[in-house]
Amino acid sequence: MGAVLVLAAAGLGFYLASAHHGQPSAGQHRHQSHDGQAGSGKVRGVQAVGIIDVGPVSHPLKLQPTRRGVTWVAIERSEVRAGVPVWTENQMSDGTDIFIYTATGQCLSAGHDTARVRLAHCNLTSEQRWRPVDLGTVAGQAFAEYSNASTGDCLTTPGGPGLATLAACGKPQIPAQEIAFWWNA
Helix, strand or coil, X not given: CHHHHHHHHHHHHXXXXXXXXXXXXXXXXXXXXXXXCEEECCEEEEEEEEEEECCXXXXXXXXXXXXXXXXXXXXXXXXXXXXXXXXXXXXXXXXXXXXXXXXXXXXXXXXXXXXXXXXXXXCCCHHHCEEEEEEEEECCEEEEEEXXXXXXXXXXXXXXXXXXXXXXXXXXXXXHHCEEEECCC
């Protein structure tokens, strides 16, 4: 019986060792996405940010998880100049960004319903990768539309406070998709 356990443990050890053979070195992982495309796991830069939509209303909105889901909420006037960043923007070597909500360590992701966004365990797949497109400026603030690498749709406000959604990226630019970063640390 003891010999069987030793052989089983040796077999499991061999399997685990061979399963990781040939993988990229630390800091250069390749992560397979659901659509079959691998994304780089190498981070070029990280910054603490507030994710802001500067376009749909005269007063910008911030992206924040709530009980209802990932929601665009009004920014308190007292917070406009002294806001607290609650996300990290992780700039990946493949040109995409991954947004992590610092309070939970979860990533902004396309939802199971492709028109919604959600927070999910970070796995670096295409659902959690965002590509900046259609750069512009509003009142001196640089912005971009952020297209999800899995759906191709852009992060969108409902035109005011409300649940964050994904919608076809606009050309010309759609104010409800003008995403900026404030409070860079």
